[in-house]
Amino acid sequence: MDTPRRPHKFYNDPEFIKSPDARSLRILSEYLGPLSRFQRQKIKDTIVFFGSARAVPRAQAEADYLELLRQSLKADKSADSEEGLAQARKRVELSQYYDEAVELSRLLTEWSLSLGKTARRFVVCSGGGPGIMEAANRGARLAGGKTIGLNITLPFEQAPNSYISEDLSFEFHYFFTRKYWFAYLAKALVVFPGGFGTLDELMEILTLTQTVKISKKMVVLLYGSRYWNEVLNFEALVHWGTIRREDLKLFDYADDPQQAFNIVRSGLEKYYLSTDVEPSADR
Numbered sequence: 001m002d003t004p005r006r007p008h009k010f011y012n013d014p015e016f017i018k019s020p021d022a023r024s025l026r027i028l029s030e031y032l033g034p035l036s037r038f039q040r041q042k043i044k045d046t047i048v049f050f051g052s053a054r055a056v057p058r059a060q061a062e063a064d065y066l067e068l069l070r071q072s073l074k075a076d077k078s079a080d081s082e083e084g085l086a087q088a089r090k091r092v093e094l095s096q097y098y099d100e101a102v103e104l105s106r107l108l109t110e111w112s113l114s115l116g117k118t119a120r121r122f123v124v125c126s127g128g129g130p131g132i133m134e135a136a137n138r139g140a141r142l143a144g145g146k147t148i149g150l151n152i153t154l155p156f157e158q159a160p161n162s163y164i165s166e167d168l169s170f171e172f173h174y175f176f177t178r179k180y181w182f183a184y185l186a187k188a189l190v191v192f193p194g195g196f197g198t199l200d201e202l203m204e205i206l207t208l209t210q211t212v213k214i215s216k217k218m219v220v221l222l223y224g225s226r227y228w229n230e231v232l233n234f235e236a237l238v239h240w241g242t243i244r245r246e247d248l249k250l251f252d253y254a255d256d257p258q259q260a261f262n263i264v265r266s267g268l269e270k271y272y273l274s275t276d277v278e279p280s281a282d283r
Contacts, residue, residue, distance in 0.1 A: 030177035034150075034170055038185070041167060044119035045272075046148060046185040047108055047264065049101060050201050051132025051192030051223075052094065061095035064088060097192050097224060098135045103257040104190065104223075105139025105147075111265055113145055115273075122187060122268060123148055127178075128160050128169065132192045137163035150178050179204060187272055188219035188264050193227040209250050210243075219267035220251040223260055228253065 010016050017025065056064075065088040072081040105124050112122040124140035126133035128149025140147035141163045149164035152172045160169055172178040183205060191202050202222075208214040222228045237243040254260035 027174060027177060030172055030174055031180070034181050037167070037170075041146070042119045043123055043146075043148070043168070043185065044117075044121050045123070045187045046125040047112075047122050047188040047190065047268075048182050048186045049105065049124065049126045049132060049136035049190050049192065050194060050198045051097065051101065051135075052194040052198065053127075053129050053131040053133065054091070054195075055094050055098040055101075055131040055135070055192075056091065057098050058092065058095040061088075061092040065092050094193065097132060100223070100257050101132050101135035101190075101192055102139040102142070104260050105136045106143045107139075107257060107261040108264060109140040109143035109145035109147070111261070113143065120146060123168075125150065125182070125185070126164075127151065127197075128164055130159070130161055132194065134161035134163060136190075137161055141165075150181055152178050183208065183214060186218065187216070187268055188221070190221045190223055190260065190264065192223045193231075199232075206247075206250055210247055217267070217271040219264050219271075221260055221263055222251055222253050223255075225253040225255055 007013075008016075011025075016022055065085070068084055068088045072085060108122065109124055112120075115121055123146055124136050125148035126136040128137075128151030133149070137147045137149055138161075146165045146168060147163065148168040148170075149160055150170050150172065151160050152175065160171075170181075179201065182201065186205075189202075189205055191198060202220075205214070205218070205220060209218055209220070234243070234248055238245050238248065252263050254263055
């Protein structure tokens with residue numbers, strides 16, 4: 001009689017691990033896995049960059065626009081080509097934020113490396129994809145620092161960029177576990193112009209801060225006041241009484257990398273370096 005084949009242990013059974021019955025295990029793994037790796041890499045805290053996945057470097061945006069313009073001049077003009085050119089011009093305008101995110105990330109990483117701490121302090125972290133996320137990781141790499149990418153599996157726009165430190169590149173399935181790791185380690189949040197995802201992430205952090213579910217001091221900076229004042233009317237929320245005027249103090253604005261760097265560094269020095277304050281646990 002043949003010796004019966006041993007069945008898989010459940011933790012090593014792909015069919016079970018991917019089943020609805022094991023969902024709690026998958027969720028737990030997206031907490032414990034990153035926790036273990038951050039501890040091994042001595043990552044104490046982060047500066048998180050949010051922003052559009054669709055921003056590209058200015059040189060690329062300008063080249064794309066000129067190519068589209070060349071093609072449109074050769075063909076009969078149409079409403080579609082005019083709309084395409086208008087969108088390409090907007091991408092050129094948006095591209096300034098990519099370049100400025102690279103510079104701001106570089107400045108912050110050079111400063112964090114100068115602190116000379118045993119633990120890695122204020123490591124630049126992004127969503128790991130293209131656009132502003134790539135720019136943040138790129139600036140940190142240019143400065144010679146480690147940099148984190150918290151990626152997520154999506155049907156579009158979200159392949160890991162090439163500037164993330166290899167040992168700090170993560171891939172999440174669940175948005176809420178990814179958001180947890182954005183918020184838990186962050187001491188500062190820099191929010192560049194972006195779309196639904198950026199707005200979602202910004203509003204969640206502001207809500208958690210307003211309701212003191214995040215009890216630590218958090219530097220929140222909206223980069224690009226022209227964009228944010230056009231997209232979000234916070235004064236209207238005050239006018240209608242849906243937030244308090246003091247809630248507007250939860251964040252600041254900046255319009256160039258040096259100004260943004262000064263605001264973020266000043267806040268981090270005040271809250272976490274000059275007094276060596278340790279935040280209470282955030283849940």
